[in-house]
Amino acid sequence: MANDNKNIKEKKPKLSPYWIYGIIIAIFLGFQLFSSGYQDGTITTPADFFKYLEDGDVERVDIIKNTRVAKVYLTKEAQEKEVHKKSKPQSFIPSATRLPNYKFEFGDLQNFENELNKITEDLTTKPTVKFDTETNEWGSLLMNLLPFILLIAVWIFIMRRMSGGAGGGAGGQIFNIGKSKAKLFDQNTEVKTTFKDVAGLEGAKEEVQEIVDFLKYPEKYTTLGGKIPKGALLVGPPGTGKTLLARAVAGEAKVPFFSLSGSDFVEMFVGVGASRVRDLFKQAKEKSPSIIFIDEIDAIGRARGKNAMSGSNDERENTLNQLLTEMDGFGTNANVIVLAATNRADILDKALMRAGRFDRQIFVDLPDLRERKEIFEVHLRPLKKSKDLDTDFLAKQTPGFSGADIANVCNEAALIAARNGKKSVDKQDFLDAVDRIIGGLEKKNKIITPSEKKAVAYHEAGHATVSWMLEHAAPLVKVTIVPRGRSLGAAWYLPEERLIVRPEQMLDEMCAAMGGRAAEKVIFDKISTGALSDLEKVTKQARAMVTIYGLSDKIGNLTYYDSSGQNEYGFTKPYSEQTAELIDKEISKIIEEQYQRAIKILEENKDKLTQLAEVLLEKEVIFKDNLEKIFGKRTFEKEEHIGGKDAQETTKGEQETIEK
Structure with missing residues (x-):
């Protein structure tokens, strides 16, 4: 029983700041409502008053000499007349504190009194006339001070709750502002x-x-x-x-x-x-x-x-x-x-x-292949997954993913499977989830003209062709011209997880990235804005080669990278203006060489590029085996390379699913 009482004491209701604000607003609204009924009656004129007096509608008149104000009280019958509907309603005021229906100011008191006596002589029922009626100054003062009194009372109530340890709502935050939030x-x-x-x-x-x-x-x-x-x-x-x-x-x-x-x-x-x-x-x-x-x-x-x-x-x-x-x-x-x-x-x-x-x-670094497999096994526990799901394959498909990314992949795969009405989450759901996270949501209803679609197809086919012909470029998984996110097309690769990157590997990757713009130049003899992300990528890589890794012959074995982060090229650069010009020329030279190299590769394989683009226009999504039919197998590809044999077998299943 004692424990129950203790629990009851501990569960005291806390005063929310919204309740405090509500109480203050209610006080003001109530005061306005009450004060609107506390007015001394509707303003009228002496002429209208004498007319009401002749009609026998006046029950009482209070004449205040010092202020020359007259307050008029109507009879019950007169209050029901249409002409007096404009007077203040008195339904919520007690009879002991009845308020006047009308009030008006008069001029000379003697003239007003003579006119009043003259009219009342002919009336059968004479109204009550009172002189020197004292005004309720204390009552008026109290009504004026009422909102301030109530606000002070509410403030004292809040302060007591804060000082008493309840600390609910905004009050506790004010008094406990120096306390730890841990x-x-x-x-x-x-x-x-x-x-x-x-x-x-x-x-x-x-x-x-x-x-x-x-x-x-x-x-x-x-x-x-x-x-x-x-x-x-x-x-x-x-x-x-x-x-x-x-x-x-x-x-x-x-x-x-x-x-x-x-x-x-x-x-x-x-x-x-x-x-x-x-x-x-x-x-x-x-x-x-x-x-x-x-x-x-x-x-x-x-x-x-x-x-x-x-x-x-x-x-x-x-x-x-x-x-x-x-x-x-x-x-x-x-x-x-x-x-x-x-x-x-x-x-x-x-x-x-x-x-x-x-x-x-x-x-705490990004997980490697083995660690990604372990992370997948943790996040796959609560999922109803298919029996043939291979965690090794999933780990290979997600290079560079953090633990949070892998958790997101598992959740997205479960949502995709549920959206398709499946009873378990299979391999295709995970591949779709990876595509969704990397490329964004598919926009199949996006309006795109035939000429734009053709340009996108040749752009993506250019990426695929150049990467297929280069030894150190990342192996291709699939190419699509279905718009995703902000892109009109995309090519998926599985980069090799290298701890050390050599110049030829970086140059091959840059050449493959420039393959899209090179294909537009070779086929249409025109270029477009579609290569923005490619240009951004290769520019960053070229700048890193020159200014960070010391891989440029012109600059030499120098780096301008500051690992402490104290100087990220702010107001002062760590090199001279002459060196800055040299760096810009070297970056431009590296990118232009790889662009010309991509053009040369595509010109030598122009018929195969056209064939691949036509297949892409027809199917919208192509896979590794489609490239093998056109180009043949890559002679320099190793079986143990990530995205090799396992990825090829899987993508065949993907192609069958999409073709259906």
């Missing part, structure tokens, strides 16, 4: 994510598992003289599983886990961020051993002194200073470990990155 996960909070749910990331998992082990069995390490690390920074591209790894730590550690974002520290009020940092570490020390996780720490951890306009009173810098003090301020036996995640480690302050604050930097 969400606490402890033994009373069920966190279902464990390390079993984190596929791949073996090195990162090993690091964070050791941190969990530190907290569970500290004596195992301290007996040998080791110290518990104070912090670990998770660094990696978006979607690679940094936050998921932190959730797994919360589920495995079984110690208090404080989770919040870097932006939770920043407010418009001065000193709030530093106050929240102090409160966060105070709570963590009280619940030691514990873990603090700060997601997107770059919101407060940017390098200091970069914004010259803010000076020394920058709120974000003050917050960072307090964080640095707290991380290096508590002792090593405090058993409080700070985890943080960011995908922009290059902009973090050096003082934050040093040993003693973040002792470990754990790099």
Whole structure:
């Protein structure tokens, strides 16, 4: 019973700020409604009053000498007349506080009194006339002060709720503005994510598992003289599983886990961020051993002194200073470990990155082929998949995909299967999902003229032809002229996952990218704007070859890449104007050479290019085996190459499905 009472007390209804706003609005509306009925009657003239008096409609007249105002009260019968409908309704006013129907100002009191007596002499029922009637000044004053009194009462009510600890709605936020916004996960909070749910990331998992082990069995390490690390920074591209790894730590550690974002520290009020940092570490020390996780720490951890306009009173810098003090301020036996995640480690302050604050930097990279297979197996568990679904094939079809991308692929595949009325998710659904994510939604109803469709077909056929003839170009999966997203056509490739890229490989890829524009030049002797994305791609590759990787003979073994991110070609460039001209010429030369190379390849295979484009116009989607029928097998292609034999067998099934 005591527990029930405790639960009842804990579930006090919180006062929402919307209720507060509603109460204030209702007060004003009620005051306006009441004050509209509190008016001293409809304004009239002495002439109209004397006419009402002659008709016997007046029951009482109150004459106020000092203000020369007369208030007229009509009889009940007169109030029902059509002529008096314009007078104020009195239905909601009690009879004891009845308000006048009319009021008017008169001139000389003696003249008005003589005229009044003259008319009332001939009346059978004389009205009551009162002089020197005192006005209810206190009542009027009270009505004027009523809205302010009610507002003050509501404000006092809110303040009491805030100071009493209820803290509901906007009030609690005002008084608790310096308190930490961290969400606490402890033994009373069920966190279902464990390390079993984190596929791949073996090195990162090993690091964070050791941190969990530190907290569970500290004596195992301290007996040998080791110290518990104070912090670990998770660094990696978006979607690679940094936050998921932190959730797994919360589920495995079984110690208090404080989770919040870097932006939770920043407010418009001065000193709030530093106050929240102090409160966060105070709570963590009280619940030691514990873990603090700060997601997107770059919101407060940017390098200091970069914004010259803010000076020394920058709120974000003050917050960072307090964080640095707290991380290096508590002792090593405090058993409080700070985890943080960011995908922009290059902009973090050096003082934050040093040993003693973040002792470990754990790099969470994009998954490789084996890790993608493990991630697929995790996300395929809740799906009703077909029995012949091959996770190895799915992993090969998604190079460069992050864990979040793979989760999205699985979800999209399930939605596509459900849309088609299937009872299980099969291989084709996953291929369609990959196409949907990479290229966008198919727009089969998009209006496109025959000439434009022909130009798109030759453009995509040019890509396919050039890539087929080059040894180091990525192997083709399929080509389509069905509009997707913002593109009118697309060619799908499976790039080889290389750790080291050689110049000939980059040049072959650039040549294949220029194959579309080259095909337009060879066939139509005209070029169009359809090669925008291709030009953007090859320009970035050529610039990287010249300015980053040192692969240009003219520039030599130099790089202008700054890994710290401090100088991304802002106001000052790291090279002279002469070098800038040389770089521009070298980039243009590389791209033009590959464009001419693509034109030469297409001119030598013009009949095959035309044949391929006609097949593409007929079927709208072609696959690897269509190119083999026209060009023959690639003599330099290896069987173990990604997208080789397995991709060929699968695409045959895809072609049959689309042809049906």
